[in-house]
Amino acid sequence: MDKPATTIFWLRRDLRLHDNAGLYHALKSNNPVLCLFIFDKDILDKLEDRDDARVTFIYQTIQKLREELHKHHSSLLIKYDKPIHAFKEILNEYNIAEVYTNHDYEPYAKERDIAICEMLQKQGISFKTYKDQIIFERDEVVKDNKEPYTVFTPYKKRWLKTVKDFYLKAYPTEKYFKNLFETKELPDVTLKQMNFTESETQFPEMEYDHIIDDYAKNRDIPSKKGTSHIGLHLRFGTVSIRDAARTAFDREPTWLGELIWREFYMMALDHFPNTANHAYRPAFDRIAWRNDENEFKAWCEGKTGYPLVDAGMRELNATGFMHNRVRMVTASFLVKHLLIDWRWGEHYFGRKLLDYEASTNIGSWQWVAGSGTDVMPYFRIFNPEAQQKKFDPKMEYIKKWVPEFGTDQYPEPIIENRTGKERALKAFRAAVAK
Known part of the structure; x- marks a missing residue:
């Protein structure tokens, strides 16, 4: 019996189902969507500490995503491999019609995505990526002559001038969960299999609303809990940047400014790798x-x-x-x-x-x-x-x-x-x- 055509949504720096741009577009495609996460050997093998807390955080987050997908009669396909090898294996296991994911801007990630895209295209499979981890990327906030900003203040002014409600609107992924690929629970990968041990680090909560109003007053005092500690969640996409920016608008320009600084630096590295x-x-x-x-x-x-x-x-x-x-x-x-x-x-x-x-x-x-x-x-x-x-x-x-x-x-x-x-x-x- 022929395998059914399936769309893959590849999770990377967007470890959530809520308000996820790439997942939203995948769910609106013509095929059921199977979510994928790859524990990337190209990254993990270079880590110096076998109890690296970030690996534990990713692993714990992946477990929560699996549980959430199980509630919708789906599961999470998990691989521990170099991405190019993982995809070759997946192509043998499923009838993949399309692969969706979100943009990743760091130098290694861009090289990785080019290689995956080329490999898939040779198989007649499209590779579609979307903006998700930032409000504005590379060339969306530039000077009048289209050159990138190299000074933050004018970049921030143009950012604020450019942003509209449209850019902060959440993607309603929940409306389309019925289009998830139905499957029994798929095999997991353990930390031990990856030669990592579980870290005892306590991870910060995703709550940031309660600190925003007093952020400017308290942010420089290290003895106070005056900062949001949201960086971990922005890094791995367990929180939506659109939700965060929308919360800050018209309330605390200093905290919003920190989100804009993050985008300024991402734009700078993208232009000047x-x-x-x-x-x-x-x-x-x-x-x-x-x-x-x-x-x-x-x-x-x-x-x-x-x-x-x-x-x-x-x-x-x-x-x-x-x-x-x-x-x-x-x-x-x-x-x-x-x-x-x-x-x-x-x-x-x-x-x-x-x-x-x-x-x-x-x-x-x-x-x-x-x-x-x-x-x-x-x-x-x-x-x-x-x-x-x-x-x-x-x-x-x-x-x-x-x-x-x-x-x-x-x-x-x-x-x-x-x-x-x-x-x-x-x-x-x-x-x-x-």
């Missing part, structure tokens, strides 16, 4: 970095002798999160005071942050280094002592993460503040002057 490994401003690739491995280790472990820096790094290591204000201070200290290449710090954040997005992380590190788009001037160097006095004056945050501060157990500063600043200015000026 070389910035993943090189400075956007070429002169900054000439900096004579010291790259002292012992000092880098001290920074990673939160043992620099600067309590705000150390508190931030310990929070990161323990929870996979670091307060936004403290991220800037710790990054500036590494790049400026210690003269360690921003790429070292970017890689470490990429290893530890639950909410790691390449575009935002790269953009933010280059912002601190003064080497990217819309940057902080290289001669602006955060004073970690002054930052602590301003944003953690009662040392509540520091006492939580650096309990030995003020005792003989706490190390002396790794470098004197003024010495580090003067050394950084000398190195950066020399690079820019060449």
